[in-house]
Amino acid sequence: MATDTLAAPRSPRSDIRKKGPNLEKWGWIYMRVSGVLLIVLIFGHLFVNLMLGEGIHGIDFAFVAGKFASPFWQWWDVLMLWLAFIHGANGMRTIVNDYVTGPKVRAALVWAIWVAAALLILLGTLVVFTFDPCIPNLSDGSVLVEVCAAQ
Template sequence: MSTETANAPSEGGGSTGTTRYSVDNPAPLMTPPRARTARTPKSTRTNFELYGWLFMRLSGIVLVVLVIGHLLIQLVLDGGVSKISFAFVAGRWASPFWQIWDLMMLWLAMLHGMNGMRTIINDYAERDGTRMWLKMLLYTATAFTVLLGTLVIFTFDPNIR
């Protein structure tokens, strides 16, 4: 190695063959790449990312059934999009089965999408402030949409008019 500095003599040692490091001349200390420091956030000490990873796979499998079933009913079978109307929605939500189907789809899809977007923001937004604001916006929009959708399913009134 030819990258000697004043404080770090090369490990090759001198012409005598013995190391130059000693109590009076210690080797430079290097921080290991993933060492925890005072600046490492406490929150990384949980298994949050593991549960997030697992949730994406489990919710994904359930969503394949829920969403493809939904698309089949709404867009493929029985004339495609032509048939969709207030009356069609009222007919489907008259059954608790479809209410629960739609409720589960809403919650799982929104949380699955939110976690995916969180990953993407963490990957591409490089500044701390940008990341924080984008995630705040994401969490606010997600909470609003999930609550609105839940309220609509539970308070639906076929005789509104």
């Protein structure tokens, strides 16, 4: 009678562990913390935009201009933007590391993910902090005409 036993699980090799911070551990912690913060930020964003005031019918260019005139809402949206893009890029990096077997292809894809995330974070941050509602041609019926005329 043969004894069927399971092989011992592989133990980590201490000779391949890099010195320095454990980036996988910090990435794992970031995903949990940013996920909780994103839930608060996103539901706060949705509540203010959709439930208060006129709801979805009140969202127009003037509404966005009014929100972006406040430093509180600028930082709220930028924090949401940064957390969401880094959270998403880190998740994509994890998927690439799990499923792409070629080291060169994996490195290229991870690099492309982080470059795309950094570019979108930069562009989004610039939009939020440099937003000027007085640049477009405004019709006479807009509330912003009076605000922009006063500047």
